[in-house]
Amino acid sequence: MTGPLKVALLGCGTVGSAVLRVLQGQADELGARIGRPVEVAGVAVRRPAHHPDVPAHLLTTDAHALVTRDDVDLVVEVIGGIEPARSLMLAAFEAGKSVVSANKALLADDGVALHAAAAKAGVDLHYEAAVAGAIPILRPLRESLVGDQLSRIVGIVNGTTNYILSRMAETGAGFGEALAEATELGYAEADPTADVDGFDAAAKAAILASLAFHTPVSAADVHREGISTVTATDVARAAEIGCTVKLLAICERVPGEDGDSVAVRVHPAMIPTSHPLASVGGAFNAVFVEAEAAGQLMFYGQGAGGEPTASAVLGDLVAVARNRMTGAPGPGVTGYANLAVRPMAETPTRYHVSLDVADKPGVLAAVAQEFATHDVSISTVRQTGRGDAATLVIVTHSAPDAALSATISALREMPAVRGVTSVLRVEGLS
Amino acid sequence: MTGPLKVALLGCGTVGSAVLRVLQGQADELGARIGRPVEVAGVAVRRPAHHPDVPAHLLTTDAHALVTRDDVDLVVEVIGGIEPARSLMLAAFEAGKSVVSANKALLADDGVALHAAAAKAGVDLHYEAAVAGAIPILRPLRESLVGDQLSRIVGIVNGTTNYILSRMAETGAGFGEALAEATELGYAEADPTADVDGFDAAAKAAILASLAFHTPVSAADVHREGISTVTATDVARAAEIGCTVKLLAICERVPGEDGDSVAVRVHPAMIPTSHPLASVGGAFNAVFVEAEAAGQLMFYGQGAGGEPTASAVLGDLVAVARNRMTGAPGPGVTGYANLAVRPMAETPTRYHVSLDVADKPGVLAAVAQEFATHDVSISTVRQTGRGDAATLVIVTHSAPDAALSATISALREMPAVRGVTSVLRVEGLS
Ligand SMILES: NC(=O)c1ccc[n+]([C@@H]2O[C@H](COP(=O)([O-])OP(=O)(O)OC[C@H]3O[C@@H](n4cnc5c(N)ncnc54)[C@H](OP(=O)(O)O)[C@@H]3O)[C@@H](O)[C@H]2O)c1
Ligand SMILES: NC(=O)c1ccc[n+]([C@@H]2O[C@H](COP(=O)([O-])OP(=O)(O)OC[C@H]3O[C@@H](n4cnc5c(N)ncnc54)[C@H](OP(=O)(O)O)[C@@H]3O)[C@@H](O)[C@H]2O)c1
Numbered sequence: 093m094t095g096p097l098k099v100a101l102l103g104c105g106t107v108g109s110a111v112l113r114v115l116q117g118q119a120d121e122l123g124a125r126i127g128r129p130v131e132v133a134g135v136a137v138r139r140p141a142h143h144p145d146v147p148a149h150l151l152t153t154d155a156h157a158l159v160t161r162d163d164v165d166l167v168v169e170v171i172g173g174i175e176p177a178r179s180l181m182l183a184a185f186e187a188g189k190s191v192v193s194a195n196k197a198l199l200a201d202d203g204v205a206l207h208a209a210a211a212k213a214g215v216d217l218h219y220e221a222a223v224a225g226a227i228p229i230l231r232p233l234r235e236s237l238v239g240d241q242l243s244r245i246v247g248i249v250n251g252t253t254n255y256i257l258s259r260m261a262e263t264g265a266g267f268g269e270a271l272a273e274a275t276e277l278g279y280a281e282a283d284p285t286a287d288v289d290g291f292d293a294a295a296k297a298a299i300l301a302s303l304a305f306h307t308p309v310s311a312a313d314v315h316r317e318g319i320s321t322v323t324a325t326d327v328a329r330a331a332e333i334g335c336t337v338k339l340l341a342i343c344e345r346v347p348g349e350d351g352d353s354v355a356v357r358v359h360p361a362m363i364p365t366s367h368p369l370a371s372v373g374g375a376f377n378a379v380f381v382e383a384e385a386a387g388q389l390m391f392y393g394q395g396a397g398g399e400p401t402a403s404a405v406l407g408d409l410v411a412v413a414r415n416r417m418t419g420a421p422g423p424g425v426t427g428y429a430n431l432a433v434r435p436m437a438e439t440p441t442r443y444h445v446s447l448d449v450a451d452k453p454g455v456l457a458a459v460a461q462e463f464a465t466h467d468v469s470i471s472t473v474r475q476t477g478r479g480d481a482a483t484l485v486i487v488t489h490s491a492p493d494a495a496l497s498a499t500i501s502a503l504r505e506m507p508a509v510r511g512v513t514s515v516l517r518v519e520g521l522s
Numbered sequence: 523m524t525g526p527l528k529v530a531l532l533g534c535g536t537v538g539s540a541v542l543r544v545l546q547g548q549a550d551e552l553g554a555r556i557g558r559p560v561e562v563a564g565v566a567v568r569r570p571a572h573h574p575d576v577p578a579h580l581l582t583t584d585a586h587a588l589v590t591r592d593d594v595d596l597v598v599e600v601i602g603g604i605e606p607a608r609s610l611m612l613a614a615f616e617a618g619k620s621v622v623s624a625n626k627a628l629l630a631d632d633g634v635a636l637h638a639a640a641a642k643a644g645v646d647l648h649y650e651a652a653v654a655g656a657i658p659i660l661r662p663l664r665e666s667l668v669g670d671q672l673s674r675i676v677g678i679v680n681g682t683t684n685y686i687l688s689r690m691a692e693t694g695a696g697f698g699e700a701l702a703e704a705t706e707l708g709y710a711e712a713d714p715t716a717d718v719d720g721f722d723a724a725a726k727a728a729i730l731a732s733l734a735f736h737t738p739v740s741a742a743d744v745h746r747e748g749i750s751t752v753t754a755t756d757v758a759r760a761a762e763i764g765c766t767v768k769l770l771a772i773c774e775r776v777p778g779e780d781g782d783s784v785a786v787r788v789h790p791a792m793i794p795t796s797h798p799l800a801s802v803g804g805a806f807n808a809v810f811v812e813a814e815a816a817g818q819l820m821f822y823g824q825g826a827g828g829e830p831t832a833s834a835v836l837g838d839l840v841a842v843a844r845n846r847m848t849g850a851p852g853p854g855v856t857g858y859a860n861l862a863v864r865p866m867a868e869t870p871t872r873y874h875v876s877l878d879v880a881d882k883p884g885v886l887a888a889v890a891q892e893f894a895t896h897d898v899s900i901s902t903v904r905q906t907g908r909g910d911a912a913t914l915v916i917v918t919h920s921a922p923d924a925a926l927s928a929t930i931s932a933l934r935e936m937p938a939v940r941g942v943t944s945v946l947r948v949e950g951l952s
Contacts, residue, residue: 114669114815124858125668125736220666226816228658228666236650236658238555239544239836306555368822371801385544386656386823386833392798393819403816406669411853420850423841428554 097413098133100164102155103171107194110398111405126413134158155180160187169193185213190412192405194221200295200311207425216421218408223296224249224377226400227393233303241384242304245343249296251375251395252287253319253339255279258373266324289318290358297341301356306429309356315436317359329446329514335362336370346434353432355439361517362444437494444487446514451482455508466499527843528563530594532585533601537624540828541835556843564588589614599623615643620842622835624651630725630741637855646851648838653726654679654807656830657823663733671814672734675773679726681805681825682717683749683769685709688803696754719748720788727771731786736859739786745866747789759876759944765792766800776864783862785869791947792874867924874917876944881912885938896929
């Protein structure tokens with residue numbers, strides 16, 4: 093093959109326009125890295141008039157025609173969403189073209205089918221930008237750690253919620269107030285549901301778990317809780333026990349009698365301030381990885397934004413371009429382990445519970461009995477009295493999540509318990 | 523090709539024995555990841571009698587014969603040192619075999635020739651384990667960030683010196699005392715020269731700079747200062763300005779009038795405690811990366827030890843095995859940018875200087891004049907008096923290193939200066 097490699101760019105929004113800037117501005121440098129010049133074949137958008145900066149002859153609204161054009165070698169999909177992104181990817185594969193994407197929603201929804209289609213066509217499907225923006229995490233999982241056995245991934249993979257929780261900790265504000273500030277500063281979208289309710293983090297968790305455990309995991313397999321129920325009290329209670337509240341994406345390999353399974357969940361949790369993830373503030377992302385031989389690793393950087401995300405897209409683009417030249421696609425994604433996904437109810441977790449109780453003899457005993465009845469053992473209890481009322485702060489040992497939540501329900505019914513003022517899971521405590 | 527892929531293991535010490543354990547214990551898992559079984563063809567050592575755990579029929583002292591055996595597909599070199607490691611690698615390439623190595627000394631010394639030999643033979647040369655042990659950093663640089671423009675890498679890449687400096691900060695001990703403790707606990711070798719004098723870090727810096735800037739950089743190009751001259755006073759002074767002392771490996775792209783150049787150096791420096799690298803304690807390693815589009819990234823984990831290093835070796839082994847099966851080697855290392863290496867004297871740095879001076883009018887003016895004479899501008903001055911003596915603590919702006927060191931020499935000669943009590947570079951201050 094000679095002549096330039098031609099790239100079809102699908103979408104030219106926040107990410108696409110940053111990709112285009114680099115593709116055009118640093119074409120020589122990229123060409124040197126690939127070993128062959130690269131050139132933009134066309135840019136598909138919805139509203140061409142909104143893109144005065146893009147050379148008119150490159151713009152098209154017919155993404156399908158662009159993808160299947162004979163002279164196009166590689167496709168970059170940064171439209172987002174499920175359709176038409178999925179059909180466009182499948183059309184690219186069928187036409188023998190490798191795809192680079194940043195589309196976490198689609199990959200988490202339908203990764204297995206898309207990988208199968210790419211493998212069938214003998215082309216590459218890369219999507220480093222889909223998880224944690226600029227941070228190289230998928231390639232390290234797919235390639236660097238492929239000789240190791242992963243046991244656990246804990247990530248802060250959503251900048252919006254991390255910003256909100258950081259502000260709640262700094263200012264003592266409640267969720268609503270911190271969200272309003274984030275919206276005003278542009279850290280949260282007008283409709284913040286995808287971020288705040290954990291959908292974005294759950295999609296990323298599914299992708300991370302699939303790669304880490306060689307097991308197909310889709311967004312629907314992920315237990316998901318958002319941060320809108322996190323209160324100023326939760327944040328204050330966390331500080332009292334030397335912890336901070338983070339929205340965590342957790343992917344674990346859980347050993348079991350009938351073989352290992354994987355548990356994948358997204359929820360707010362208290363982590364000790366000494367944990368490497370605790371100091372990841374503001375809109376930054378970080379992914380903490382535990383592997384059998386490698387031990388503890390952490391990857392840190394910017395999780396969003398046009399330029400950082402474009403860095404990841406371009407790294408993938410160079411990789412698939414090189415593979416295109418050698419004629420051999422890179423390693424696909426393997427699902428050979430195919431572990432069972434463990435339901436949240438059976439996943440071991442630990443709870444932090446704060447109760448207002450009557451300060452009478454026997455109350456602690458009754459509360460402790462309720463935990464014991466559900467087979468949940470207690471790690472620490474702190475009791476502080478004020479007048480005829482007292483506060484009990486309890487941290488449990490690890491137990492199946494269902495047993496813990498059943499305990500909470502039972503506590504709420506106890507006459508001696510005036511109120512359950514804070515319930516949050518705890519991670520990373522020894 | 524059918525049948526198992528056969529691996530020749532050269533060396534079976536700290537790293538080699540951990541690699542062998544995984545190759546034998548998790549052969550099925552590795553085979554699934556590669557798509558073909560893997561098998562150990564032989565293990566070359568110096569003293570077979572010292573290896574009772576290795577099946578006798580695998581042991582050999584003739585590494586050269588093992589490497590060139592027809593049935594060997596891949597070679598893992600974990601002997602270390604320059605010879606015979608280099609000759610063995612070259613023999614492997616000539617015989618058409620890809621090599622995985624952990625040998626920073628050799629790669630930093632002779633990387634260009636080795637890469638050329640591998641490229642000529644159409645095989646792979648991977649060495650993720652050579653820098654920062656288990657931390658995936660070379661692959662992210664070579665592949666994930668290849669579409670970006672790197673401006674700076676700052677790494678804590680030597681666990682021994684990081685342990686010693688961490689202990690000095692925690693206990694107020696001097697270098698000698700902290701080194702003795704590290705030796706006793708096994709964190710420092712009996713002959714600690716390679717670590718303490720910065721040779722190990724310099725080799726890693728050369729490898730990082732070569733990959734980051736697409737420019738051949740060898741260990742000899744790296745300006746190197748160790749930590750044996752760091753005093754308890756330096757560490758205390760650092761704390762006073764909200765800093766901590768670390769041995770840093772710094773690789774920079776420095777813009778210049780006649781084009782960019784690279785500056786690569788290893789020396790102790792003060793960094794602000796708020797910097798992500800400041801909290802990397804004990805024997806951990808971390809590499810901080812700044813790229814144009816990606817922004818700031820950090821990679822953190824265990825930098826040494828048999829198991830963590832084996833994790834990196836095995837990741838490389840899976841990669842080269844897969845390439846072997848597709849028949850296409852991975853991307854080589856490019857030196858196309860071939861930037862000039864800037865000498866330390868011309869590299870911009872900042873100094874922290876602490877002086878005991880006579881507390882007389884005009885002393886500060888005279889000292890400040892000395893800086894001005896060398897064209898070094900001052901960022902902050904702190905003066906604390908005691909009796910007829912005073913201490914001046916000065917942090918400069920950035921200036922060519924030669925101008926800074928000339929200023930220090932001149933200060934030592936000034937009658938009003940009773941003593942220069944601490945001189946250390948400062949990094950990461952705004
Ligand atoms: N933004 C980030 O920080 C970030 C970070 C990581 C990953 N991502 C992922 O990157 C992808 C793109 O995100 P973004 O923020 O760049 O989105 P965006 O700003 O909304 O841009 C979307 C682009 O797609 C175009 N488009 C929409 N429907 C189309 C259609 N049917 N045919 C052709 N073009 C169409 C739009 O065209 P018009 O401009 O004409 O409307 C627009 O240019 C998403 O998958 C997102 O999850 C984003
Ligand atoms: N140790 C770490 O934490 C670490 C971390 C990162 C990278 N590395 C790198 O990994 C490499 C190996 O380090 P290591 O700590 O495993 O070294 P090591 O414990 O000293 O082991 C060296 C091995 O090589 C064998 N050997 C020496 N000369 C030989 C020869 N001429 N022919 C055949 N075998 C020979 C030795 O045989 P005998 O056992 O018979 O003496 C021994 O098994 C070095 O390049 C090092 O820089 C090490």
